[in-house]
Amino acid sequence: MTASQTKPTACLALADGTVFYGQGFGATGETEAELCFNTAMSGYQEIMTDPSYAGQIVTFTFPHIGNVGVNPDDDETADPVAEGMVVKWMPTQSSNWRAVQELSDWLAARGRIAVGGIDTRRLTRAIRQQGAPHVAMAHNPDGVFDVEALVAKARAFSGLEGLDLAKGVTCSQSYRWDEMRWAWPEGYKPQTNPKHKVVAVDYGAKRNILRCLASAGCDVTVLPASASYDEVMAHQPDGVFLSNGPGDPAATGEYAVPMIRSLLDNTDIPVFGICLGHQMLALALGARTIKMNHGHHGANHPVKEVETGKVEITSMNHGFAVDAQTLPDGVLETHVSLFDGSNCGIRMADRPVFSVQHHPEASPGPQDSFYLFERFAASMAAA
Numbered sequence: 001m002t003a004s005q006t007k008p009t010a011c012l013a014l015a016d017g018t019v020f021y022g023q024g025f026g027a028t029g030e031t032e033a034e035l036c037f038n039t040a041m042s043g044y045q046e047i048m049t050d051p052s053y054a055g056q057i058v059t060f061t062f063p064h065i066g067n068v069g070v071n072p073d074d075d076e077t078a079d080p081v082a083e084g085m086v087v088k089w090m091p092t093q094s095s096n097w098r099a100v101q102e103l104s105d106w107l108a109a110r111g112r113i114a115v116g117g118i119d120t121r122r123l124t125r126a127i128r129q130q131g132a133p134h135v136a137m138a139h140n141p142d143g144v145f146d147v148e149a150l151v152a153k154a155r156a157f158s159g160l161e162g163l164d165l166a167k168g169v170t171c172s173q174s175y176r177w178d179e180m181r182w183a184w185p186e187g188y189k190p191q192t193n194p195k196h197k198v199v200a201v202d203y204g205a206k207r208n209i210l211r212c213l214a215s216a217g218c219d220v221t222v223l224p225a226s227a228s229y230d231e232v233m234a235h236q237p238d239g240v241f242l243s244n245g246p247g248d249p250a251a252t253g254e255y256a257v258p259m260i261r262s263l264l265d266n267t268d269i270p271v272f273g274i275c276l277g278h279q280m281l282a283l284a285l286g287a288r289t290i291k292m293n294h295g296h297h298g299a300n301h302p303v304k305e306v307e308t309g310k311v312e313i314t315s316m317n318h319g320f321a322v323d324a325q326t327l328p329d330g331v332l333e334t335h336v337s338l339f340d341g342s343n344c345g346i347r348m349a350d351r352p353v354f355s356v357q358h359h360p361e362a363s364p365g366p367q368d369s370f371y372l373f374e375r376f377a378a379s380m381a382a383a
């Protein structure tokens, strides 16, 4: 029997009333969220555990999801933070020497709903056309759904605009990070003696970003998102790192921006930001952020470094973007997306203060962007 002939056990309702039926896996129950699509062909576990996906359900355009199972090493944080997943084919039994659990059991243990047997191509077209929709999703083994109630739930979902979700995924206390990357760009020598004291502000940091900082020679102390200027400076950092994270940058900026502004006004220490951290820095410098239609979520996004003309293939996950038109004098646009020309990087013209929209830590994805960590380390060495 194909999935379409089997009695549906999961239902996905879009706010416009479109309904998709499929086979549920993972946890049972209901959830509502914004729906996005991710085009990466690998890394589903890293995607599901990327804290930046809080408040979102991910549609995977690659059809074979779950086939390599899950393992504890690939988590970007302790639990999945994406609300749920939508896939084309039901996961088959996993086959990989690293797998310790099936995707479905892993999701069930973590309370995350998934649906398979969905026409993800049709769904992706709908997301592109209407912009990331608000949806409600239910998994019920009895196959009984109150579709009208689900559509109403989807309509009632507030959306991500105005939501500070970083406070829900940041660490509760400061901690040290010293684990290194496991794989290296060709010819790269890991820095085993940390030289630079770095405070990493955690808006929802992925572990592999912290590993990359450690591998570039940073002695990393991670602080909660709400850390004040005084709390940051108490660590006497050589540099400050601003992490990725979920939700609307303008909302998180309400408390993050004053800290970053104080840092820029009162010190000349290097600052490096990634994704939400990039947006925080841009806001602190006086630029604005905007909601994108359907965002960028994938592992093959070409980004051009303006100064060199060099193109890097990057990993992306963002639904908001820095509006390059609003960058003030003295702040340069350093990187642009070759998909749609949107801003992917900035730097202050006269100081080692810079940030990028993409995820240069390469998990998942290639290693083209690792130079950014080395650039941050070099700017601290030069300071």
Ligand SMILES: NC(=O)CC[C@H](N)C(=O)O
Residues within 6 Å of the ligand: 052, 243, 244, 245, 246, 247, 248, 249, 274, 275, 276, 277, 317, 318, 319, 320, 321
């Ligand atoms: N990965 C991120 O840090 C995402 C940043 C922000 N939440 C956005 O959606 O644009």
